[in-house]
Amino acid sequence: MVSYILRRLIYMICVLGVTSVVSFIIIQLPPGDYLTSYIVQLESSGTKVSEEQVASLKKRYGLDVPIYLQYFKWIWKMLHGDFGMSFAWNKPVSKLLAERLPLTIMISLFTLIFTYIVAIPIGIYSATHQYSAGDYIFTVFGFAGLAIPNFLLALILMFLFYKYFGISIGGLFSSEYAEAAWSIGKFIDMLKHLPAPIIVIGTAGTAGLIRVMRGCLLDELRKQYVITARAKGVAERKLLFKYPVRVAINPIISTIGWTLPQIVSGGTITAIVLSLPTVGPLLFQALLTQDMYLAGSSVMFLTFLTVIGTFISDLLLVWIDPRIRYEKGA
Amino acid sequence: MRRGEEISAEEKFYVASQWQLMWRKFVKHKLAIFGGTVLIIFYIIAIFCEFFSTQDIHKRNSRYAFCPPQKIHFFDRDGFHLRPFVYQVRRTLDPVTWKRIYTVDKTERYPIYFFIHGDKYRLWNLFSSDIHLFGVKKGTLFLFGTDNLGRDLFSRTLYAARISLSIGLVGVFLSFVLGCILGGISGYFGGAVDMTIQRIIEFLISIPTIPLWMALSAALPQEWSPIRIYFSIVIILSLVGWCGLARVVRGKLLELREEDFCMAAKIAGASDGKIIMRHLLPSFLSYLIVNLTLSIPWMILGETSLSFLGLGLRPPVVSWGVLLEQAQNFRTVVLHPWLLIPGIFVVITVLAFNFLGDGLRDAADPYK
Numbered sequence: 001m002v003s004y005i006l007r008r009l010i011y012m013i014c015v016l017g018v019t020s021v022v023s024f025i026i027i028q029l030p031p032g033d034y035l036t037s038y039i040v041q042l043e044s045s046g047t048k049v050s051e052e053q054v055a056s057l058k059k060r061y062g063l064d065v066p067i068y069l070q071y072f073k074w075i076w077k078m079l080h081g082d083f084g085m086s087f088a089w090n091k092p093v094s095k096l097l098a099e100r101l102p103l104t105i106m107i108s109l110f111t112l113i114f115t116y117i118v119a120i121p122i123g124i125y126s127a128t129h130q131y132s133a134g135d136y137i138f139t140v141f142g143f144a145g146l147a148i149p150n151f152l153l154a155l156i157l158m159f160l161f162y163k164y165f166g167i168s169i170g171g172l173f174s175s176e177y178a179e180a181a182w183s184i185g186k187f188i189d190m191l192k193h194l195p196a197p198i199i200v201i202g203t204a205g206t207a208g209l210i211r212v213m214r215g216c217l218l219d220e221l222r223k224q225y226v227i228t229a230r231a232k233g234v235a236e237r238k239l240l241f242k243y244p245v246r247v248a249i250n251p252i253i254s255t256i257g258w259t260l261p262q263i264v265s266g267g268t269i270t271a272i273v274l275s276l277p278t279v280g281p282l283l284f285q286a287l288l289t290q291d292m293y294l295a296g297s298s299v300m301f302l303t304f305l306t307v308i309g310t311f312i313s314d315l316l317l318v319w320i321d322p323r324i325r326y327e328k329g330a
Numbered sequence: 331m332r333r334g335e336e337i338s339a340e341e342k343f344y345v346a347s348q349w350q351l352m353w354r355k356f357v358k359h360k361l362a363i364f365g366g367t368v369l370i371i372f373y374i375i376a377i378f379c380e381f382f383s384t385q386d387i388h389k390r391n392s393r394y395a396f397c398p399p400q401k402i403h404f405f406d407r408d409g410f411h412l413r414p415f416v417y418q419v420r421r422t423l424d425p426v427t428w429k430r431i432y433t434v435d436k437t438e439r440y441p442i443y444f445f446i447h448g449d450k451y452r453l454w455n456l457f458s459s460d461i462h463l464f465g466v467k468k469g470t471l472f473l474f475g476t477d478n479l480g481r482d483l484f485s486r487t488l489y490a491a492r493i494s495l496s497i498g499l500v501g502v503f504l505s506f507v508l509g510c511i512l513g514g515i516s517g518y519f520g521g522a523v524d525m526t527i528q529r530i531i532e533f534l535i536s537i538p539t540i541p542l543w544m545a546l547s548a549a550l551p552q553e554w555s556p557i558r559i560y561f562s563i564v565i566i567l568s569l570v571g572w573c574g575l576a577r578v579v580r581g582k583l584l585e586l587r588e589e590d591f592c593m594a595a596k597i598a599g600a601s602d603g604k605i606i607m608r609h610l611l612p613s614f615l616s617y618l619i620v621n622l623t624l625s626i627p628w629m630i631l632g633e634t635s636l637s638f639l640g641l642g643l644r645p646p647v648v649s650w651g652v653l654l655e656q657a658q659n660f661r662t663v664v665l666h667p668w669l670l671i672p673g674i675f676v677v678i679t680v681l682a683f684n685f686l687g688d689g690l691r692d693a694a695d696p697y698k
Binding site: 015018019022025029030143144146147148149150151152155156158159162163170257258260261264265266268269272273280283284287288290295296298300302303305306307310 | 535538540660680
């Protein structure tokens with residue numbers, strides 16, 4: 001088991017490394033670098049920039065070395081907490097992200113929990129009541145949930161709430177709490193705003209998971225040990241929850257690996273529509289203004305979120321599934 | 331006599347080819363047939379969108395900005411008319427708020443004619459014509475309302491179908507090629523190559539797609555031509571899209587390469603490439619088709635999301651996402667809810683593809 005965890009840990013670190021390379025590429029993508037636009041800006045304001053000044057500026061920003069060295073320099077700075085400056089906000093990127101990452105993690109986490117709480121019971125119901133009216137209703141709901149893009153659902157919800165209840169469901173805090181420090185009042189206010197984004201982000205994932213849970217459980221229910229147990233007179237409820245459900249939940253846990261990227265991905269666009277104070281809108285603004293250090297770091301942290309989440313789900317799987325736990329001991 | 335018929339039906343089952351069995355099973359899946367029919371209609375409309383539309387999509391009816399959809403009527407004060415018609419819409423300005431108010435004027439009605447001469451167009455840039463399926467001779471016909479510049483949303487939605495629906499096909503084709511090649515190599519050779527490709531796939535799956543797509547498409551230079559942007563977006567979408575397919579191909583290959591007919595081909599001296607292409611791929615083509623059908627809607631949703639944010643396709647190109655971009659601000663949506671109509675088409679298309687894929691999946695394994 002230890003070797004399994006160790007293997008996953010090393011793998012995770014490798015993935016984090018590759019992620020940083022991708023983020024660095026994103027930062028380098030737009031034509032021209034920050035320095036070029038800076039020099040143009042200086043020249044347009046009437047300042048003559050000599051060759052030596054350009055060279056010294058290049059040296060100062062570390063642009064005089066080959067690209068791979070620039071990458072290592074960037075990593076080195078990052079390990080010391082320096083993610084570069086956001087030129088649009090005129091603030092360090094680390095500070096901007098620190099403000100918004102906790103809320104992003106929180107929303108993703110709540111959505112994940114919501115997804116599971118809704119999907120697992122519905123999946124069990126659909127499987128045990130196959131082809132019943134309820135099963136069909138949930139199937140239709142599942143297909144619809146998969147088909148409606150997040151942003152459209154967010155827009156429709158906002159529209160309906162505004163039209164029929166006259167309230168705006170955007171944002172995460174009411175205006176009086178937006179800038180305030182954390183307090184009980186602010187927390188309660190936030191809880192009131194949470195359901196809309198969670199439902200919007202969670203719908204697609206929930207719909208997918210219901211299908212998976214239903215399919216897995218149906219496969220399990222057809223197996224012979226279920227028939228044997230039933231023949232021996234085990235109570236239906238006990239039989240269901242003690243054996244097939246436990247087995248069918250395993251693939252669900254291991255799908256965190258793709259549920260979480262889906263949630264973070266959907267969360268990004270939902271947050272832009274609902275104007276939530278998370279990383280999503282920050283990334284969007286950064287991309288529109290070509291604020292590349294901020295954009296690259298945002299993508300990196302969002303990916304970190306999913307990679308670390310997947311690692312945790314692997315650990316969960318070890319805890320839940322004894323087959324993995326004892327695999328190496330034998 | 332009845333017994334004889336039964337036997338012949340049973341015999342038919344045994345002598346039927348794999349594809350015949352699949353077709354029979356597929357036809358039984360009502361939802362899949364429904365989805366398939368809807369898609370065929372949509373694609374026909376998309377191919378001939380110039381003919382089905384009622385107006386030139388760039389024509390600005392400046393006096394009718396944000397005009398709500400006009401309803402088609404069959405009844406008026408005089409009773410029933412076989413020829414459908416619309417009432418005239420009049421615009422007035424609210425004297426206080428300067429808001430545009432559209433009122434239906436029931437005194438003036440414009441009948442709708444079929445195969446009518448209207449705005450000129452060039453079908454596929456080849457044939458000049460001005461015949462539209464339907465339209466009005468006098469007055470206006472805005473079935474889905476108009477946008478901020480007074481352009482007809484109905485015609486724009488039809489034109490957008492061409493871009494949105496084709497991007498799914500082109501993107502899936504690209505993913506298909508990538509997925510087959512990489513998945514094929516991975517499954518057939520195994521070992522270190524397999525390891526590397528599997529790790530790459532795992533990595534790509536763990537990246538949240540929308541942030542990555544946003545970053546990549548935002549980097550596309552503004553001055554690029556619409557065609558170049560279109561293909562760049564397709565490539566960006568396929569960058570992640572091939573992973574699922576590669577996994578299916580690999581898994582099936584691992585299963586099939588142990589089969590006797592594969593060994594026989596090898597002993598007969600067939601090359602690796604030939605064994606993959608001639609013997610392995612055809613034997614799980616059905617699984618590939620299912621997977622492809624299910625990944626098209628995914629591509630369409632990706633393009634729509636990107637264009638909605640203004641990072642994907644850009645005007646003057648119209649796709650459903652580009653049209654929805656106008657609805658980004660929800661106050662606009664509250665005032666002009668018809669701007670969401672293109673979204674309905676996205677949802678219907680994705681649903682139809684999912685139904686079709688579901689039916690194909692059941693049919694893919696006819697011996698079960």
